[in-house]
Amino acid sequence: MKRIALIPGSDIWQGIFTAKHLDRLRQFGELIVNSSPGKPSKERVAEMIRDADIAITSWGCPAFDAEVLREASRLKLVAHAAGTVKYVVTPELIDRGIRVSSANEALGIGVAETALGLTIASLKRMWQLSQSTRQGLWEEGKELIRELYGLTIGVVGAGKAGRHYIRLLRQFEVDILLYDPIVSEEQAAVLGCRKVEFAELLDMSDVISIHAPSIPETDRMFNRQAFSRMKDDAVLINTARGSLIDEDDLAAELAKGRFTACIDVTDQEPPSADHPFRTLPNVILIPHIAGAVNNGKQRMGRHAVEEVGRFLAGQPLEGEVDLRNLHVLA
Template sequence: MNNSHRPCAALAMARDAAKAVLGPDALAALARVCDLEPHTVLDDFSTQQARTVLRDVEVLVTGWGCPPLDAAALTAAPRLRAVVHTAGSVRGHITPECWERGIEVSSAAAANALPVAEYTVAMILLSGKRVLERARAFRTSRRRDEWLGLSEGVGNYGRTVGILSASMVGRRVIELLRPYDLNVLLHDPYVCDDEARALGVRPVGIEELFAGSDVVSVHTPLLPATRGLVGRGLIAALRHEAVLINTARGAVLDQDALTEAALAGRVRAVLDVTDPEVLPPDHPLWECDHVTITPHLAGSQGNEWGRLADLAVAELARWAAGDGFAHAVRRERLAYLA
């Protein structure tokens, strides 16, 4: 079906997010498929300017820092029919009133998943060769290590990688790991055994995932049911010097239990997220040789924002043509999404 028209659209997000994600080329591409409200970024729906813009808007192109689309905002936007989000999670601004009104929602979560998956695969491979630790030691010693005397625990041949949750990111990690000589396990209570095998992984229980993996990579969204999911028992079950990678949310892990295990030298960790972000300056993980902490950089940054913008433009073009969203967010799936 193709009933293409040019919907009236406006940007709704923090101004610095708009500047970062939607450069001149992206704005020009948006303007080719919609009548974009010029020189306006809505970061507060309660102002007179916002109410004037919202009066005629059919589509909101949202991003980080978008205010909640609550009942008052929706009342000011009687023609609003769709939201195209240029980032991942829509939890911060899509309210129950949006679903009740029948507003269609699209997200760029699929585009944002790729750099997170790339980061994860890089860290899996680097941790296998103990690159980060050995680089730190090399900087101090200025001497080559005894590489012929390294244990069989160093390297990536035949290592077992456990994926906790076949989320959008988790699935991309599985896909990107296929060329490597690795054994991949998966725990996800919402994925049946046949689906797991179709992904090319072996489905296991969560205890077996932790006990049987050299690396466990966490891709579980932070929901009430997953807060503290990776607790003391699972961390204790990890193999000696196994690696725990977290690019999901810090609160999915029991950080105190992880800290104890890492300080004791039992486990290693790569953390792109912590609880809180940022850790206090005197937190022991900062000085722990077995832990690498990065500043929540796995998701889209720099030129990768262009991928988010491209997806948003494509989604708006599909919707304007009457073809619907390729990356629609469904209300019934929200219980399982970040």
């Protein structure tokens, strides 16, 4: 019988895995559950995976280094019920040939849906019109509304969230541009968009949605030079990572009133009480809610359970991480 270890603290996994999920895991084999809240120690994880074939991880789990893996001779799969696996994967885990699966696709669905919601609400100017109607106005500002029709939408990054955002956009009559150096023109065409260079995307897009990973190559890629190329009345959406934006440069550009920014992530979270994003009228600042929140986290639990089933059935893993490309992943 296979042994499956559910590693995260009980306060974490109880928000991700339902009773139905746990029952399904027990059908696969013996389920060992961490019943203690809080981040599990390396010693606790090493004990739980000593005789485990599969480990399920999520937020708060330590790196699977030599100390954790020292007696885990049976371990063959780490199914990560969250997004990035960078803080779990180590050279020791890679050297042992242990396979790793991420729930990035499940997480990306919520991110993409939030980005689409921000896209529509911003073009419809719902934020501004809501404030004006509270002030007793009604018709003022409606002439500035735009529909998600006949516009150009720029997508930066075709990872799981970016690709799902593109799929959602294909339900509308818009032109979709993609900037992603590792996606070919042919691959972009299959996705339903056109591959362009970053400068062209900035020049042409009415809406720009950021879905790129936080890596050295993307650090502060949205800076003063990039903002100067953007259209007046454009909408900039960041549901990826705060490090992709030079926040001082963005605040200075937004102070001119040229375009709108929808910010879900900041470089420091939460941003300081006096951060200009909190007061600029053309900023929609939300508290990092684009990913899995509340019941949305259960989508990641389902994905992890299904990955365990696919692994045991000898089927391809939908979320398998190519550990050779870890440096370019989110």
